Amino acid sequence: MVMMYSLLAEGIGVQNWTYILVGITFTIYIGIAIWSRAGSTKEFYVAGGGVSPLANGMATAADWMSAASFISMAGIISFKGYDGAVYLMGWTGGYVLLALLLAPYLRKFGKFTVPDFIGDRYYSNTARLVGVICALIVSFTYVAGQMRGVGLVFSRFLEVDINTGVIIGMIIVLFYAVLGGMKGITYTQVAQYCVLIFAFMVPAIFISIQMTGNPIPQLGFGSTLADGSGTYLLDKLDGLSTDLGFEEYTEGSKSILDVFAITLALMVGTAGLPHVIVRFFTVKRVKDARKSAGIALLLIVILYTTAPAVSVFARTNMIETVSNQSYASVPEWFKKWETTGLIVFNDKNGDGLIQYVADTNKNELVVDNDIMVLANPEIAQLPDWVIALVAAGALAAALSTAAGLLLVISASVSHDLIKKMINPKISEKGELIAARLSAVVAVCVAGYFGINPPGFVAATVALAFGLAAASFFPAIILGIFYKKMNKEGAIAGMVVGTLAMLFYMTKFKFGWFGGGTKADWWFGVSPEGFGTIAMVLNFVVSVVILKFTPEPPQEVQDIVENIRIPSGAGEATH
Amino acid sequence: MTEKENSKAYWKENIRYVLILLFIWFAVSFGAGIIFKESLNAIRIGGFKLGFWFAQQGSMYVFVVLIFVYVRLMNKLDKKYGYDV
Numbered sequence: 001m002v003m004m005y006s007l008l009a010e011g012i013g014v015q016n017w018t019y020i021l022v023g024i025t026f027t028i029y030i031g032i033a034i035w036s037r038a039g040s041t042k043e044f045y046v047a048g049g050g051v052s053p054l055a056n057g058m059a060t061a062a063d064w065m066s067a068a069s070f071i072s073m074a075g076i077i078s079f080k081g082y083d084g085a086v087y088l089m090g091w092t093g094g095y096v097l098l099a100l101l102l103a104p105y106l107r108k109f110g111k112f113t114v115p116d117f118i119g120d121r122y123y124s125n126t127a128r129l130v131g132v133i134c135a136l137i138v139s140f141t142y143v144a145g146q147m148r149g150v151g152l153v154f155s156r157f158l159e160v161d162i163n164t165g166v167i168i169g170m171i172i173v174l175f176y177a178v179l180g181g182m183k184g185i186t187y188t189q190v191a192q193y194c195v196l197i198f199a200f201m202v203p204a205i206f207i208s209i210q211m212t213g214n215p216i217p218q219l220g221f222g223s224t225l226a227d228g229s230g231t232y233l234l235d236k237l238d239g240l241s242t243d244l245g246f247e248e249y250t251e252g253s254k255s256i257l258d259v260f261a262i263t264l265a266l267m268v269g270t271a272g273l274p275h276v277i278v279r280f281f282t283v284k285r286v287k288d289a290r291k292s293a294g295i296a297l298l299l300i301v302i303l304y305t306t307a308p309a310v311s312v313f314a315r316t317n318m319i320e321t322v323s324n325q326s327y328a329s330v331p332e333w334f335k336k337w338e339t340t341g342l343i344v345f346n347d348k349n350g351d352g353l354i355q356y357v358a359d360t361n362k363n364e365l366v367v368d369n370d371i372m373v374l375a376n377p378e379i380a381q382l383p384d385w386v387i388a389l390v391a392a393g394a395l396a397a398a399l400s401t402a403a404g405l406l407l408v409i410s411a412s413v414s415h416d417l418i419k420k421m422i423n424p425k426i427s428e429k430g431e432l433i434a435a436r437l438s439a440v441v442a443v444c445v446a447g448y449f450g451i452n453p454p455g456f457v458a459a460t461v462a463l464a465f466g467l468a469a470a471s472f473f474p475a476i477i478l479g480i481f482y483k484k485m486n487k488e489g490a491i492a493g494m495v496v497g498t499l500a501m502l503f504y505m506t507k508f509k510f511g512w513f514g515g516g517t518k519a520d521w522w523f524g525v526s527p528e529g530f531g532t533i534a535m536v537l538n539f540v541v542s543v544v545i546l547k548f549t550p551e552p553p554q555e556v557q558d559i560v561e562n563i564r565i566p567s568g569a570g571e572a573t574h
Numbered sequence: 575m576t577e578k579e580n581s582k583a584y585w586k587e588n589i590r591y592v593l594i595l596l597f598i599w600f601a602v603s604f605g606a607g608i609i610f611k612e613s614l615n616a617i618r619i620g621g622f623k624l625g626f627w628f629a630q631q632g633s634m635y636v637f638v639v640l641i642f643v644y645v646r647l648m649n650k651l652d653k654k655y656g657y658d659v
Contacts (some may be wrong), residue, residue, distance in 0.1 A: 077630075082611075085629035089603045092634045096599045099641045100592050104648075218631060222621040232621030250615070250626040259608050287649060287658075294641035301634045308630040564585050566648075567657040 017388035018157045025195050025392050026172060029399070032191060033176030033184045041431050044181030045112040045411050051186055051282040057295025059189035060279045062196065062396070063404035064091075064270075064300060066142075067149025068461065069307075070196060070397035075372030078311035081241070082252035085308075086259055090266025092297060092304055097271040099293035103280040105480045107289035108563045112281065113408070114274040114472060115416040121479040122487040123556055125421055130494050134471040135274045135412045139405045140445065141464045142275075146402035147450025150395060156340060156374065157391040166450040169399065174443045177403045177410075178436050182282060185403040192396040197303060199393020203377045203386050204306045207313045210380060217309035237312055240319050245358035249315070254526075261529030269465030269531055272473035275404040278411070286566035314372040317379050322365065323356045330354070333378035342368035402446065410439035463505050466531030470497035474538040483560045489546035497538030504530045584655040591647050595640050603633040 012020075038044040051059070069091070077084030111117050115135055119128025147166050154165025176184045201217075208220035212233055224232050238248045247253050254262075270276065279296075280289045322330065327345060337343045344366040345354060356365040374394070377387045414435035419426055426434070471494045478485040478493075506512040508520075508527045518526075525533060551557075606614055611625030619627065652658040 082626055082629060085607060085626075088630055089607060089633050092637050093599065093603055096596070096637050096640055100595060100644055222619070222627070224621065234621045234623075234626075250623055256608060260604060263603065263608065287645075287652065290641075290645045290648060294638065294645055297641055298638050301638050305631055305634055561581065564588075565581050565657055566652055 012384065014384045014387050015158070017385045018391045021385075021388050021392040022158070022395060025191075025396060028191050029172065029176060029188045032187045033180045036183050036187045037179045038181035038183045038432075041112075041415075041428055041435065043183045044432055044435050045281075045407075045415060046278075047181075047183040047186045047282045049282060050284050053283060053288045053292035054295055055186065055190050056279060056283050056288070056292040057299060058193040059186045059282075060276065060292065060296035061299035062189040062193035062400040063185075063279060064276060064296070064401070065196065065303060065397050066401035067146055067153075067394060067398035069303065070200065071149060071153075071370050071373050071394050074307040074310040074314065074376075075369030077308050078315040078372050079369060080252070081247060081249040083254045083259065084311065085252075086254075086262040086266065088304055088308060090263045091270055092301055093263070093267040094270025095293055095297040095300070097267060098276070098280075099290055099297075101480070102271060102277065102476060103289040103293050104286045104566060105563045106277060106476070107280050107283065108286050108566060109559075110281075112278075112415055113411045114277050114476075115412060116420070117479070118472075118475055118490070119416070119420065121556070121559070122475075122485075122490045123553065124487040124491070127475075127487055127491050127494075128416060128420060130491055131472070131475075132412050132416045134467060134494065134498060135408060135416075138273065138464045138467050138471075139275065139408045139412075140449070141467075142273075142461065143402055143405040143409070143442075143446040144449030144453060145461060146398045146405065147446050148453050149398040150402070151450055152370075153391055153394045153398065157388070163451045166447055169395075169402070169450075170443050170447040173399055173403050173406065174440065177406050177443070178439045181435065181439075182278075182407055185400075185407060186282060188403070189400045192400040193299065195396040196393040196400075197299070199389045199396070200303050201306060202389060203380070203382055204310050204313075206382050206386065207317075207376065207380045208309065211313055211316070217306045217313075221309040221312040233312060233316065237316050237319075240316065240323075244319070244323065244356060249312070255524055257524055258526055258529055261525045261532040265469050265529050265531030265535070266465050268469040268473045268535055270468075272468035272471070272476070273464075274412075274468075274472070275401075275408045277472075277476075278408060279404075310376065311372065314376045314379065317376075318367065318372075319356065321379060322354050324353055326352055327354055328352065331379075333375055336378075337371060337375055342371050406439055406442045406446065409442040410435050413438035413442075463501070463509075466501045466505065466528070466534060467498060469531035470501040470534035470538055474535055474542060478539070478542055480560065480563065483557050484546065484551055485542065486546055486549055486552045488549035489542040489544075492545045493538040493542030496541045497534045500537050501531060501534040504534070580655055584651065584657065587651055588648070591644065591651075595644055598636065599640055602628060602636045607633050 042048055073087055106117060109117055111120065115128050115131030118131035119125060147169060150169030151162040151166035154160050154168060155162040176188055204217040205215055208217040209215050211226055212220040212223040213226040214220040214223045221233055224230055225236065234250060238250055241247065241249045283289050283292055327347065334343060338345065346364050348364050354365055355362055357363050374390060377390060414431055418434050419431050474497065475490045475494050478490065503513065505527050508516055606625065607629035611629060614625035614628065615623040617624040
């Protein structure tokens with residue numbers, strides 16, 4: 001009692017708060033996993049197919065919002081200003097495509113995985129195999145980043161080694177993904193959505209009140225400053241930016257065509273990501289698939305419309321706190337994050353002041369993107385528990401996405417490869433064991449990449465979206481809306497789209513095939529935006545090849561007619 | 575109407591809804607937020623320049639509304655054609 005009293009009097013401290021909050025949330029996740037463990041392959045792959053639209057919407061939102069959305073996005077936007085909109089529109093607009101063009105029909109089709117749809121619609125195991133390979137490449141590139149995110153959060157907030165953090169994360173994910181399958185991760189994701197959205201909104205609301213007096217961040221960053229000067233916050237930030245030699249915050253520096261291409265590639269990539277699509281196989285009826293896409297987007301947009309406000313608050317705060325200040329008198333958080341290497345100060349002209357300017361020869365301060373969310377509560381001097389909450393939220397975001405991806409990997413192996421191609425006679429029980437084993441292997445591979453990250457993590461996320469856009473999206477759209485689309489066209493399209501994407505990405509990111517600089521980009525489109533061009537290429541190749549090859553069999557055309565009608569959506573079957 | 579004609583008519587109406595909604599989807603994001611951003615920035619709402627607002631806020635709100643409008647339209651359409659099961 002006395003001890004507790006003294007703890008309260010002195011404050012528990014950020015570190016202890018973090019242990020408490022992370023401990024509580026992890027206990028909840030494990031509890032849910034034990035309660036909802038999967039007993040059949042159907043429960044393992046699609047949670048039994050009876051998830052309510054609201055629960056599925058929440059799970060989809062948590063599945064979708066990764067470590068990148070939670071930790072990095074607001075920071076990236078705060079350094080890019082207007083150009084950051086490519087992520088905001090790109091990662092939300094894809095849900096409109098999902099709801100209108102994909103989710104209802106894939107649900108009606110009633111299968112377990114995306115390669116399953118590709119293989120059956122295109123009546124070909126070659127098509128299925130191409131689908132499996134694409135699903136594995138996309139999911140592995142994505143999951144490595146998540147495990148790394150888990151490790152980073154542990155190391156920054158709990159001062160353990162990054163590798164220890166990755167291993168702790170692996171054990172937790174292993175536990176509930178392997179035990180619970182889709183059923184387990186669906187309900188943990190519901191809990192994780194609540195944790196992550198609370199953790200993101202609380203500091204944003206605090207800071208919005210501090211800076212503008214408006215408790216709604218979405219309105220706050222378009223309001224006047226709370227200091228009574230009558231200046232709009234965005235005007236002030238535009239002024240601060242140009243004073244330091246940067247572009248105006250509300251203008252951008254990318255070309256219109258490139259912004260267009262990147263936004264479209266991210267939207268289409270979102271709609272083509274297997275771990276997002278598969279979530280719509282878990283609801284009961286076609287109308288539930290449409291509705292849960294709407295709920296998912298609503299829940300995502302709460303965070304995505306807050307993020308650009310956080311970017312503006314954080315950037316303004318940071319410039320005001322450090323620009324032209326004496327290094328000797330910087331606040332404590334500056335020194336603390338300096339030790340992690342995320343803030344680097346190099347006093348080039350030796351005047352003891354921090355010069356933060358656009359000119360790289362004179363600039364003395366380098367700030368990592370991630371600081372803007374992770375250190376934002378400290379910069380704004382918020383209470384310790386809010387700072388700890390950010391850690392719990394970041395972990396929820398990274399774990400929920402990792403689990404969703406691991407499930408796609410395990411289902412691709414156990415269902416599409418083993419059950420559908422290698423050993424169709426495998427028993428239900430055998431398939432379930434295979435699914436669990438492949439989940440274990442996938443966690444270990446993901447953990448390995450988390451501990452030994454390939455040097456191109458940032459490039460691979462763009463690659464994952466580009467590949468999803470260039471491979472799955474056209475094949476699925478044509479499969480639904482173009483009855484006569486045949487296997488030859490679809491396979492050729494997927495192969496050409498994927499290869500074009502890989503070629504462009506490796507050429508301009510890793511310098512293969514002679515490399516090249518920005519000046520050599522085709523039509524001025526960056527590798528991030530090339531998914532759009534590769535997608536168009538896929539569509540064109542598919543349709544051209546179709547003209548020279550036989551029509552699909554009548555029964556396949558009948559299937560397509562059938563998936564266009566919402567009634568009679570049976571439960572997902574083999 | 576035969577079952578075949580019924581499903582054809584249903585599909586035709588569905589496609590019409592989808593095209594109209596996707597036109598709006600394109601107009602707010604790629605139109606207002608990217609292509610016409612500069613000219614819209616001349617208009618201000620509070621502290622926001624309009625083009626910037628569409629790119630970082632407005633288009634996302636419209637996306638959510640579009641999906642829920644589609645949900646409502648399709649629920650009605652399913653009833654009209656007897657596919658509401």
